[in-house]
Amino acid sequence: MRFVDEYRSPDIARGLAAEIAELAGDGHHKIMEICGGHTHAIYRHGIPDYLPDNVELVHGPGCPVCVVPAGRIDDAIAIAFEPGVILTTFGDLMRVPGGQGSFLDANSRGADIRMVYSPLDALKVARRNPDRRVVFAAIGFETTAPATAATVLRAAAEGIDNFSVLSNHVLVGPAIQAILDAPGQDLDGFLGPGHVSTVIGASAYEFVARDHGKPLVVSGFEPLDVLQAIAWLLRQRQEGRAEVTNQYTRVVPWEGNRAALRAIDATMEPRATFEWRGLGEIPWSALALREEYAAFDAERHFTLPGRRVADHRACQCAEVLTGRLKPWQCAVFGTVCTPENPIGTCMVSSEGACAAYYHYGRLQLGRDAHAAPVPSP
Amino acid sequence: MCLGIPGRIVAIEDPEIGLATADVGGVRRKVSIQLLQEEPGGGPGIDDWVLIHVGFALAQIDEQEAAETFRRLEAIGDPYREELDELASSDIE
Numbered sequence: 440m441r442f443v444d445e446y447r448s449p450d451i452a453r454g455l456a457a458e459i460a461e462l463a464g465d466g467h468h469k470i471m472e473i474c475g476g477h478t479h480a481i482y483r484h485g486i487p488d489y490l491p492d493n494v495e496l497v498h499g500p501g502c503p504v505c506v507v508p509a510g511r512i513d514d515a516i517a518i519a520f521e522p523g524v525i526l527t528t529f530g531d532l533m534r535v536p537g538g539q540g541s542f543l544d545a546n547s548r549g550a551d552i553r554m555v556y557s558p559l560d561a562l563k564v565a566r567r568n569p570d571r572r573v574v575f576a577a578i579g580f581e582t583t584a585p586a587t588a589a590t591v592l593r594a595a596a597e598g599i600d601n602f603s604v605l606s607n608h609v610l611v612g613p614a615i616q617a618i619l620d621a622p623g624q625d626l627d628g629f630l631g632p633g634h635v636s637t638v639i640g641a642s643a644y645e646f647v648a649r650d651h652g653k654p655l656v657v658s659g660f661e662p663l664d665v666l667q668a669i670a671w672l673l674r675q676r677q678e679g680r681a682e683v684t685n686q687y688t689r690v691v692p693w694e695g696n697r698a699a700l701r702a703i704d705a706t707m708e709p710r711a712t713f714e715w716r717g718l719g720e721i722p723w724s725a726l727a728l729r730e731e732y733a734a735f736d737a738e739r740h741f742t743l744p745g746r747r748v749a750d751h752r753a754c755q756c757a758e759v760l761t762g763r764l765k766p767w768q769c770a771v772f773g774t775v776c777t778p779e780n781p782i783g784t785c786m787v788s789s790e791g792a793c794a795a796y797y798h799y800g801r802l803q804l805g806r807d808a809h810a811a812p813v814p815s816p
Numbered sequence: 817m818c819l820g821i822p823g824r825i826v827a828i829e830d831p832e833i834g835l836a837t838a839d840v841g842g843v844r845r846k847v848s849i850q851l852l853q854e855e856p857g858g859g860p861g862i863d864d865w866v867l868i869h870v871g872f873a874l875a876q877i878d879e880q881e882a883a884e885t886f887r888r889l890e891a892i893g894d895p896y897r898e899e900l901d902e903l904a905s906s907d908i909e
Contacts, residue, residue, distance in 0.1 A: 475818050479892060503818070529817040529870070530902055556906035557871025559848065563909060579870075583817060585851050586872045593833070634820045637867065637875040660888055689881050690867065696874055699851045789895035790818050798893075 448663070455666040456489040462673035463494050469625060470672060471762050473499035473615060474632035475790025476660050482799035484662040494669065497762030500614050501632060503579045503607075504531045504788035505760060506715045509748035511607055512537025515576045518605060518741045519550040525568060526552040527561035528576040529583075535787050538748035558590035558604075565594070565602035574737045576605045581638040584608040584726060585699035588706040591728065591735050605737040606727055609713065611635050612643055613724035617715075618761060619651045626762070628672040630665065631657035633687055640695025641685040648681045659687040706732050716750065716784055717757035756783035759792055766796040773797060819889065819899045820867040820874070822882035823847060831857040835909075838868065841886065841900060846908050849873045871908055 472478060478498055481487070487496060500506050512535055519526040519542075526542070533542045533554055542552045555561045558575050565573035577587040587604055594602045611632060618624060631644055641657045648654060654675040658668035668686045675682060685691055706729055713725030728736040750756060753771045758764035766772055766785065776782040778794050785791035789798075823838030823845075834850025852866065852873050853859035859873075860866055865882040866873035877885070889896040 480888075483891060530898060531817050554902065556902040557908055559871050559908035560906050563907065579817060582820075582874070583870050585874065586848075586870045589848065589850060589872060634818070634867070634869065634874070637820075661884060690875055690877055692875075696851060698853060699874060702851060789892075789898075 451663055452489060452666060455663065455670055458670050459489070459494060459666065459673060460491045462670060462677050463491050464677065465493070466676075467493045467495070468627045468673060468676065469495045469497060470628050470630060470669065471497050471499045471618070471626050472630040473501040473611065474630070474635070475502040475788070475795075476633055477501065477630055477658065477665065478790065478792050478795045479799075480660045480662060480665055482795045486662060486665055489666060490669070494673070497626075497765075498759065498792040499618060499762055500715065500718060500760045502785070502788050502790040502792070503583075503609055504535060505756065505784040505791045506609060506614075506717060507532075507535060507578060507607055507784065508714045508716045509537045509750065510714070510744075510746050512541070513539055513746060513748060514743040515605055516540075516542065516545045516550065517744050518574055518737060519545055519552050521572070521741055523571050524551070525564060525571050525573045526550065526576055527555045527564055527573060528552065529556075529578060530554045531788055532576060532578055534781070535784055536781070538746065558587050559593070562590050562594055562599065562602055565599055569601060571601065572740070573602050574605055575602070576607065578607045580609055580611050580632075580635045581699075581703070582635045584707065585638060585696070585702050588702035591706045591732055592702060594735055595732065600734070603735050603737040603740055604728060606707065606725070608707065608726040609715070610709065610724050610726065611639070612646070613721050614715065614718065615644070615647060617718055617721045617724070619647070619653070621761065626653065627676060628653055629655040630668055630672075631655045631683070633658065633660055633691065636687070636691040636695070638696050638699045641683060641691055641693050643695065644683045648683050652681045654681045655683045657683075657685045657687050657691050659690070714747065717760035751782045754783040756785045756793075759783075759785050766793040769793070817870055817899070819892075819896060820869050820885070821889065821899060821903065822865055822877060822885045823868045823873070824882070825849070825860050825862055825864050825866065828862070834859065836860075836873075838866065838873070840868065840903060843900065843904050845903055845906055847871055847873055848908070852876060871906060
């Protein structure tokens, strides 16, 4: 498959690296990526090794599992212990620590929390168990929100009355906005997320260039995609431009997926505020079910504890999620906090920056190596 | 759950609700194509490639992109295998 290799050609990569070095000039360029898939690609392929010292990549809150606050996990567990409840959720959420343990811990105390692949599988659990109350603990950016929305529409069409959703869906735009508004923010540009942009479209980021004067390039996941997107960002910087452009046109449309956006809009609306782990409260940054679909809203069926739970004292996920610390700079990285025994969410999810660095860090023995003691997994 | 997995549509089961069968790396499972349908019965057809997220096709892609995506996912290792296992356990209707 020759065409596949074209996306990984070392010659093309070196050519792009030379172009990046030239475009970077003497200035410093701090670029944030906001997508777990990019985090993976960057570490797996050692992208920083291709970059000059003055082009710095930092990770943003691109992993929805990582930004779910511990209090929301406790809320879901409280629902799971209500009479007759089956709680369903994606596998990624099962090990995330709340204030009183994870979903797996709750199961060992007698809860019935089941892993599903799709919200449609959760709906099937509801159909098969008419005498139980089946709740789907939903999570994800706009990549998974359309699936939840379409499932709610299906449940409504079929008149299923024992199914509801605990929505933890978050929105990528307001997260970028919060990062741009944070005091001391010194970012020079963004690698725009890949798959979430298939839903919201590259056009959704226009505020980044228009209101904040920062360039953003939506990027694919191949190493050459990422290098090309970085070159495009630096060229804009060199020419004094700040625009939103789409490097990943083979998958991401400018306007997004209209049917998916319609499904979200029909069933959900932005919450006035939502807590993000590491970022705190962000206005209009998450989705709740609309009044018309109250029958499918777990927050209206159950009383949630709604307690704020402080993160583990030693955990520095907040700094990692906002690009202020690199994973290996966290005090507990790789020692007390590992993928087997995670303290923070960045290490729990395979898409988290800490987990990605833990797995791939040894492949990246470039200029950071002296500052990056990488443990044996 | 953030991993989009390519699948090839091999059968349209119910055009009205947008239910299809996709071949995903040799595993055949039902997926919803309703979010690629501008009108009932529209959207991808047999042999088209789609990118599947949690049981829903969200984007139509070409064969080349599908091949690249498979290669990248295989390189990711365990999280991809877990996602495939979860997909294999899926039985939507």
